[in-house]
Every structure is written in structure tokens, then in C-alpha cells.
Amino acid sequence: MTSKMAARSYGAMSRFCVAVLVLAALTCYGGSVHLVAALPDAQVEALLALQELLDHPSATMNWTKETKFCNLASTPHLSVVCSAPETLTDLRIVGDKSAATVREKLNQSSTKGGFLSSQKSLPSSFNVTTLVNTLLAFPELRNVELVSLGMWGALPEQLSQLSHLQVMNMSSNLFTGALPKTLHALTELRVLAMDQNAITGSFPFWLSTVPTLETLSLSSNSLSGELNDSISNFKNLKSLVVSNNLFSGKIPSSISSLLNLQLLSLAHNHFTGVVPNLENLKSLKSLNLGGNSLGPGFPSLGAQIASVYVGQNRLSGPLPGYLKGFVELQNLDVSGNALVGTPPPYLFNLPRIQSLNLARNHFSGGLPLNLTLSKSLSLVDISGNFFTGHPPVAFLSSTRNVSVHFQGNCMETLKQKQGSEEYCTVTASKLGIRDVQIIRSHLVLIIAVAAAGGLCLSVLLCVVVYLISRRCRGDKDRSVAAPEDGNFGSFRGIPSELLSNARYLSQSMRLGVLPHSHNRVFALEELKIATNNFSPGALVGEGRHGKVFKGLLDDKTVVAIKWLNFKSKEDMNEYKTQLEVLSKLRHQHLVSVLGYCTEDVVTIVEDEEFKSFRLFIVSEFMANGDLRSHLSKHMGVKEPMAWSQRLAAVIAAGRGVHHLHTGVTPPIFYNNLKITSILLDSNMVAQVSDFGLPVRRVSFSMDVVAAEAKSGGPRLIHEDSLRRRDHRDKQDVYDYGAILLEIVLGRPPTIRNPFPQKRSELERLTKEKGPSMELIDKDIVGTCGAESLATVLEIAGKCMVDDPSRRPSMEDVLWNLQYALQVHSSVNDVNDEYDLRREEFQKAPSFSERKPRGFHDNRIADEDWKEDPSDSRHFLR
Numbered sequence: 001m002t003s004k005m006a007a008r009s010y011g012a013m014s015r016f017c018v019a020v021l022v023l024a025a026l027t028c029y030g031g032s033v034h035l036v037a038a039l040p041d042a043q044v045e046a047l048l049a050l051q052e053l054l055d056h057p058s059a060t061m062n063w064t065k066e067t068k069f070c071n072l073a074s075t076p077h078l079s080v081v082c083s084a085p086e087t088l089t090d091l092r093i094v095g096d097k098s099a100a101t102v103r104e105k106l107n108q109s110s111t112k113g114g115f116l117s118s119q120k121s122l123p124s125s126f127n128v129t130t131l132v133n134t135l136l137a138f139p140e141l142r143n144v145e146l147v148s149l150g151m152w153g154a155l156p157e158q159l160s161q162l163s164h165l166q167v168m169n170m171s172s173n174l175f176t177g178a179l180p181k182t183l184h185a186l187t188e189l190r191v192l193a194m195d196q197n198a199i200t201g202s203f204p205f206w207l208s209t210v211p212t213l214e215t216l217s218l219s220s221n222s223l224s225g226e227l228n229d230s231i232s233n234f235k236n237l238k239s240l241v242v243s244n245n246l247f248s249g250k251i252p253s254s255i256s257s258l259l260n261l262q263l264l265s266l267a268h269n270h271f272t273g274v275v276p277n278l279e280n281l282k283s284l285k286s287l288n289l290g291g292n293s294l295g296p297g298f299p300s301l302g303a304q305i306a307s308v309y310v311g312q313n314r315l316s317g318p319l320p321g322y323l324k325g326f327v328e329l330q331n332l333d334v335s336g337n338a339l340v341g342t343p344p345p346y347l348f349n350l351p352r353i354q355s356l357n358l359a360r361n362h363f364s365g366g367l368p369l370n371l372t373l374s375k376s377l378s379l380v381d382i383s384g385n386f387f388t389g390h391p392p393v394a395f396l397s398s399t400r401n402v403s404v405h406f407q408g409n410c411m412e413t414l415k416q417k418q419g420s421e422e423y424c425t426v427t428a429s430k431l432g433i434r435d436v437q438i439i440r441s442h443l444v445l446i447i448a449v450a451a452a453g454g455l456c457l458s459v460l461l462c463v464v465v466y467l468i469s470r471r472c473r474g475d476k477d478r479s480v481a482a483p484e485d486g487n488f489g490s491f492r493g494i495p496s497e498l499l500s501n502a503r504y505l506s507q508s509m510r511l512g513v514l515p516h517s518h519n520r521v522f523a524l525e526e527l528k529i530a531t532n533n534f535s536p537g538a539l540v541g542e543g544r545h546g547k548v549f550k551g552l553l554d555d556k557t558v559v560a561i562k563w564l565n566f567k568s569k570e571d572m573n574e575y576k577t578q579l580e581v582l583s584k585l586r587h588q589h590l591v592s593v594l595g596y597c598t599e600d601v602v603t604i605v606e607d608e609e610f611k612s613f614r615l616f617i618v619s620e621f622m623a624n625g626d627l628r629s630h631l632s633k634h635m636g637v638k639e640p641m642a643w644s645q646r647l648a649a650v651i652a653a654g655r656g657v658h659h660l661h662t663g664v665t666p667p668i669f670y671n672n673l674k675i676t677s678i679l680l681d682s683n684m685v686a687q688v689s690d691f692g693l694p695v696r697r698v699s700f701s702m703d704v705v706a707a708e709a710k711s712g713g714p715r716l717i718h719e720d721s722l723r724r725r726d727h728r729d730k731q732d733v734y735d736y737g738a739i740l741l742e743i744v745l746g747r748p749p750t751i752r753n754p755f756p757q758k759r760s761e762l763e764r765l766t767k768e769k770g771p772s773m774e775l776i777d778k779d780i781v782g783t784c785g786a787e788s789l790a791t792v793l794e795i796a797g798k799c800m801v802d803d804p805s806r807r808p809s810m811e812d813v814l815w816n817l818q819y820a821l822q823v824h825s826s827v828n829d830v831n832d833e834y835d836l837r838r839e840e841f842q843k844a845p846s847f848s849e850r851k852p853r854g855f856h857d858n859r860i861a862d863e864d865w866k867e868d869p870s871d872s873r874h875f876l877r
């Protein structure tokens with residue numbers, strides 16, 4: 001409950017300048033217009049053409065020639081506003097399905113196929129230039145929101161002809177390429193939101209010539225390069241959101257001249273160096289710089305700030321004393337840095353503080369027993385530090401509705417796993433060296449004053465000798481005295497409230513696209529009702545471990561319910577613990593776990609009792625099933641995905657995996673990646689499911705591998721990855737490589753070839769003179785650019801080399817895939833009929849010429865192709 005409150009409060013704050021501004025703008029302009037009886041015929045026809053072009057999104061389901069568009073009631077999914085004299089000014093269509101429609105379809109559909117065929121998103125014939133030309137039929141169009149509609153392609157320059165545009169929100173689509181520079185001609189533009197697309201290129205500094213621009217929201221794209229001082233030209237900007245991109249370099253100090261800024265989010269990029277002084281920004285309410293490499297100094301901020309997220313950076317030294325004056329502060333997250341010292345007690349008692357996350361730093365010392373917690377506080381996390389002494393009484397009191405986490409310290413408590421005091425003292429003093437250096441100048445002064453008394457020096461000497469001797473002992477004892485790693489050094493042990501922190505909330509939630517999770521334990525009865533008693537009609541899929549059903553909950557939420565059987569309660573509980581944690585994780589490319597339900601079953605066979613255990617995992621329902629079922633005609637698919645759609649899907653899924661590797665602390669590896677775990681939502685946007693669940697980690701013999709692979713048995717981890725903790729991300733990279741191969745082949749790799757030939761197939765695909773054409777999926781030949789294909793094949797090969805240390809990181813893989821998408825888009829811009837021919841493939845620049853990121857070597861070395869039977873599972877699914 002408390003974690004939800006914390007998450008909600010941060011979510012509300014971060015929505016402040018985008019969703020609110022967009023909606024407020026629409027409402028405001030909508031409110032000032034006069035409704036008129038009818039639009040001119042040309043505009044009615046344009047609306048119907050739009051409906052057709054967008055493949056009849058459910059919000060437009062009832063549109064016909066007779067529809068009185070200007071009188072349509074606004075809903076979250078649809079808004080049409082007209083103004084006199086008879087012209088359309090605002091248009092909002094958000095792709096979604098109403099609960100009633102889903103219920104109807106649920107009742108009607110007895111097979112998954114039947115349901116899916118009617119759920120198809122935009123057809124491959126969609127053309128974004130046609131879309132813009134259609135919008136040009138509305139000369140007074142001021143606000144346009146076309147969200148989550150599965151639109152794709154490069155944004156055309158003609159957009160600038162919509163010259164009265166004030167709000168443009170085309171978030172959560174599949175747009176590629178750079179933003180067209182002609183947008184600077186939109187001199188009335190106030191809000192530009194293009195979050196969650198696949199936009200590339202550098203930061204659009206040229207938009208600063210738009211004097212009215214207040215909100216620029218470009219999160220979750222693939223923008224790269226550096227921000228520079230030209231940022232100061234965006235004088236009227238109130239909201240700047242570019243999180244989850246690939247920006248690097250320093251944050252320019254001139255950002256502090258954006259005096260109107262209320263929301264600044266640069267999170268999850270590659271920014272480095274010192275955060276410029278932001279004290280000047282008196283309007284700034286929410287700052288999110290998390291997941292970069294910023295530091296060492298804590299940012300200087302104005303005291304009006306309400307939310308500060310600077311977790312997962314390189315901050316060191318003590319927390320600054322000026323936080324005492326931050327009376328408006330509601331959320332502070334500094335987790336995952338290297339901050340030292342003892343946090344001051346007032347921090348816990350700031351008048352408005354709601355969530356305080358100090359986890360996984362180098363904080364030490366004891367907190368006062370009588371520490372006072374602010375009435376507004378609902379979450380405190382100090383876990384994974386070096387705190388000693390008794391936990392404050394308020395931490396243990398059950399009367400307050402505050403969620404407190406302090407495991408992984410050295411506090412004196414019987415209830416929590418804690419290390420020895422000695423361990424924390426010694427380690428903190430080692431890790432605090434930097435802190436000691438900072439205050440060295442003060443020490444010198446003190447010592448100088450005290451120098452008159454040689455006594456002081458001798459006391460100091462004694463202390464040093466004492467500490468050294470303790471340190472030696474500490475080193476010896478550490479393995480037994482350190483807090484149990486399992487409880488906070490691994491994902492499994494992360495307190496669930498920690499995961500509800502704002503940094504785990506996706507950008508789409510910020511824009512209100514994703515529903516909030518239920519995060520609860522479901523009653524079996526509820527799931528039975530939802531699935532019509534797990535009827536065959538509700539079955540949507542079956543994996544190696546159980547069946548997946550589609551269900552409709554009481555509150556009209558459509559969910560997927562995975563039914564798993566266990567022989568041992570311990571095994572089931574292991575899953576359960578993980579699920580509690582996973583249900584707090586949110587990312588637009590990760591299927592949300594909503595909760596679970598358990599059932600103990602006793603069966604009596606010949607008077608003997610047998611116990612078994614059932615676990616039902618409830619998660620978001622992905623209307624378009626898994627990626628494999630959309631790939632290729634020869635797998636029975638009627639409308640196979642085009643190359644750009646395949647790329648968009650794997651890039652989206654890759655982003656989800658990248659988030660698990662780098663956006664969560666501790667990271668989540670071994671995610672059991674496979675093409676059937678990449679699911680597509682109603683807009684054909686890919687999300688990864690089944691991640692982070694317990695995986696069998698056995699020291700397996702070859703026999704076990706072979707037997708289990710043949711039987712499609714349990715998932716196994718590449719032995720190399722197990723041995724080397726430093727390459728723990730590379731198992732997922734390997735699996736992801738197999739998925740990349742499948743989108744090229746249109747079928748599982750080597751489904752026809754027996755296991756020993758798997759390498760030769762990969763070799764034939766990635767050989768220098770071009771791939772063996774007969775291996776490539778016929779459905780993409782003729783639609784995909786040669787260089788694009790070459791890039792994907794080479795990166796797939798790199799992912800699948802045997803030596804984990806030679807595999808690229810997910811970030812590098814994504815970078816290359818983005819490149820593949822970009823070259824494909826540009827080729828298609830020039831010639832839609834671009835043909836894949838062997839000669840063209842050979843003409844494509846070699847990998848080294850293209851210099852993609854993260855590789856030293858163009859070729860896959862011979863030794864990388866050695867047979868490794870232990871990974872047979874990748875080809876035998």
C-alpha cells in the first residue's frame with residue numbers, strides 16, 4: 001500500500017508537464033471553441049480516410065459519413081473538437097480497445113487465431129506521408145494526438161505544413177529516422193511529444209527557433225550525441241524529457257538558464273561528469289538524472305524542488321547539508337551511488353517527504369534511537385549500506401504505515417539479516433577514504449591546533465594501529481561477518497518497495513499509457529470466473545511448463561494467466577518470492593506481472609496422499625501473441641511482418657532486456673529469452689515476458705543437457721556464464737542472437753537441420769560474400785535493405801560466439817540494430833521496391849567500415865565457432 005503511494009506520488013509529479021500539459025492544452029482549447037453542427041464534407045471524408053488509414057482503431061469504430069463529428073463526446077481515447085466556422089481544430093485518437101469489445105471478443109473467440117486476426121494493427125501498406133496529407137485537409141488543426149496506433153515510417157517534412165499546430169503528440173508508435181527539420185516552421189508549437197518511438201539522430205537544437213515551445217518530450221527513442229550550450233536557446237521550455245535515449249557527454253551548464261523549467265528528465269542516458277549548478281531553476285519541481293554516470297558532487301538545487309531522482313550515478317561524499325531547507329521535498333532517491341557519512345536525522349523528518357531511498361550507498365554510523373519520521377513518509381529504504389547500532393524505534397514500530405527497509409547493514413536486530421558491526425565499520429572506513437580526503441583540509445587545521453600537545457599525535461597513532469589490526473581481522477572474517485549477500489546483493493532480495501520507486505515506472509506510465517498494476521494475490525475463485533473455469537476457449541498458448549489462459553477480471557482488465565504445477569512447495573515459493581518483486585517492475589517493453597495465486601492440491605491414489613502445488617501467474621494480456629506467430633508464411637502466418645516491423649519488435653524487446661541489465665539494481669540476468677517470450681500488444685509493440693523468474697542452475701553433465709534438450713526440458717544456463725560473474729549479461733545476449741536469426745530465417749534456426757550443423761547454418765548466413773539466399777525468409781526478400789540485413793546477421797553472429805567475453809553488450813547490440821533500422825528506412829525512402837540481391841549485399845559496407853559501436857574486430861574469429869554442445873537448447877526449441 002505504502003509503496004503504491006510512493007510510486008503514485010512520484011508518477012503524479014513526473015506526469016506534471018507532459019500528460020497534464022497535453023491534456024490541459026486540449027481541454028483548454030476545446031473549452032474555448034463553439035460547437036458547430038457539421039463539418040464540411042471534405043473534412044468528414046478526411047476523417048473517414050484517417051480511420052481507414054489507421055486500420056479502424058476501436059475509438060473510431062462507429063464513425064460513418066453520418067457521424068456528427070463535432071458533437072462527439074470526448075473520451076480518453078478520442079476527442080474531436082471543432083470551431084466556427086465549421087472546421088476541425090483538435091483531434092485525439094489513442095489506440096486501444098474498449099472493455100466491452102474485449103469482452104465480446106473473449107466470449108466469441110474459441111481459438112487464439114480467431115481473436116488475433118481481428119486484432120491486427122496497422123497494415124504494412126500504411127504510409128505516413130498519406131497520413132500527413134490527410135491531416136492537411138484540416139487547415140485550422142491546432143492539437144493532434146495520435147498515440148499508440150502502431151504507425152511507422154520516417155516522419156515526412158510535410159508535417160510543417162500543419163502550420164497552426166500547437167500540440168503534436170505521436171508517442172508510442174514506431175516512427176523511425178530523424179525528426180524533420182522543417183518542424184521549426186511550426187511557429188505556434190507548444191508541445192512536441194514523440195516518446196516511445198524509434199527516432200534517431202541528434203538533439204533537435206533547431207527547434208529552439210520555435211518561440212512558443214514549452215514541452216519537448218522525446219523519451220525512449222534512440223537519439224544520440226551530446227547536448228551543448230545551444231540548449232539555453234529554449235527559453236520558454238517548461239518540460240524537457242529525453243530519458244532512455246543514447247545521449248552522452250556532459251550536461252551543459254547553460255541548462256541552468258532555462259528559468260521556466262519545471263520538469264527535467266535526462267535519466268538513463270550516458271551523461272557523465274559534474275551536474276551543473278541548477279539552483280537558479282526556481283520553477284524546477286522534478287529532476288530525474290538517474291541511471292547515468294554523473295558525479296561526484298551532489299547537484300545544487302533550489303529549495304522548491306519536490307522530486308529528486310539521482311540514483312545509479314557516481315555520486316560520492318556526504319549528502320549536502322542544504323537538504324535541510326528542502327521543505328517541499330517529497331521524493332528523494334540517491335540509491336546506488338557511493339555516498340558516505342551518516343544521513344542527518346532531519347532528512348527523515350522533512351515536512352513533505354514521502355519516499356526516501358538511500359539504499360546501496362556507503363552510508364555508515366548509527367541512526368538515533370529516537371529518530372523521528374515525518375508524518376508524510378511512507379517509504380524508507382536504507383538497505384545495503386554500512387549502518388551499525390540499534391535500528392531507530394520508529395523503524396520497528398508497527399503503528400505507523402511506513403514501509404522501512406534496512407536489511408544488508410550491520411544493525412543489531414534479530415529479525416533481519418545483518419552483518420557484524422566490525423565488518424561495517426572497517427569496510428565503511430575503507431570505502432570512505434574519498435570522504436576522508438574531502439575533509440582532510442579540516443583535519444589538517446584541527447591537527448595544527450592540537451599539535452601543541454604531542455599527546456594528540458600519539459593518540460592518533462594508536463588509533464591507526466588499532467584500525468589496521470581490526471582491518472586485518474575484518475578481512476579474514478568477512479566471509480562470515482558480511483551481511484548475507486543473497487538478501488540484497490541479488491535481485492531476489494530486493495525489497496519490493498524499492499522496486500516501486502519512480503525509476504522503475506516506465507515513461508509510458510508517466511504519460512498514462514500503461515495501466516497501474518494490481519500487484520496482488522488473487523483468489524482462485526476470481527481467476528476461475530475470469531477464465532470461465534479455465535475453459536479450453538480461454539486457452540491462448542502452452543509452453544513447456546504450463547498453459548496460458550486469457551481472463552477477464554471483474555474490473556474489466558484483460559489478463560493472461562499462466563498455470564504452473566510444482567511438486568515441491570519450496571520450488572513454488574521461490575517463484576512466488578520472485579513474482580512479488582517482479583510485480584513492482586514497470587517498463588514499456590516488459591510485460592507487467594500483476595499478481596499471482598497459489599493452490600495446494602492433495603490427490604489420493606490407492607489410499608496414498610500425494611501433494612502438489614499450483615501457481616497461477618497473472619500478467620498483462622498481450623493481444624497479438626508472440627513474435628514467432630507473426631513472422632513467416634511458411635509457418636502458417638497470413639500477413640507476415642515486414643522487415644521494419646521485425647526490427648522494431650526486436651529493438652523494443654532488446655530495450656526491455658537492456659533495462660533488466662542496466663536499469664534495475666541489482667541487474668536481472670538469465671532471463672530465459674526466446675522468441676515466444678517476445679509478445680506483441682494490441683498495437684504490435686513488443687514486450688518481453690517471463691523474465692527474471694527462477695532458472696535451473698545446475699552443474700549439469702552432458703547427458704543431462706542432451707536429455708533435457710531433446711525433451712524440451714528445463715531451461716539451462718550456459719556454463720561459461722555461470723562461471724564468470726563478470727559476463728552474466730552474456731547469456732541473454734546469446735539467446736537474443738538466436739532470436740535475431742529467427743527473424744531473418746522466418747523459422748527457428750536449424751529446425752530442419754540436426755543439432756551438429758547449427759554452426760554451419762550461422763556461417764552460411766554471415767559469411768563475408770553474403771548469405772545463402774535460400775536460407776533467408778522469402779517473406780522479407782524484396783522488402784529489406786541489404787545493408788540492414790547484413791548488420792543484423794553480423795550482430796547475431798557476434799551475440800552467439802561461444803566465448804561470453806567476446807559477445808557484445810545489449811547496448812551495443814541495440815545500437816547496431818538501430819543502425820540497421822535506420823539504413824533500412826533510408827533505403828525505403830528512396831525506393832520502396834528495394835530488392836535484396838546477392839550483389840547488393842556484397843556491395844554493402846563491411847562491418848568494420850560502418851564502425852558500429854562496441855566491436856574491435858569485423859570478423860567472427862575461427863575459434864568462436866567451436867562447437868559447444870551445452871547450448872543446444874537454442875536450436876531445439
Ligand SMILES: Nc1ncnc2c1ncn2[C@@H]1O[C@H](COP(=O)(O)OP(=O)(O)OP(=O)(O)O)[C@@H](O)[C@H]1O
Pocket residue numbers: 540541542543544545546547548560562591619620621622623625626676677679689690
Ligand atoms: N501475457 C500474455 N499475453 C498473451 N499471450 C501470452 C502471454 N503469455 C504467454 N502467452 C502465449 O502463451 C504461449 C505460451 O507461453 P509460455 O510462457 O507458457 O511458454 P513459452 O514462452 O512458449 O515457452 P516456455 O514454456 O519455455 O516458457 C506464448 O507463446 C504466447 O503465445
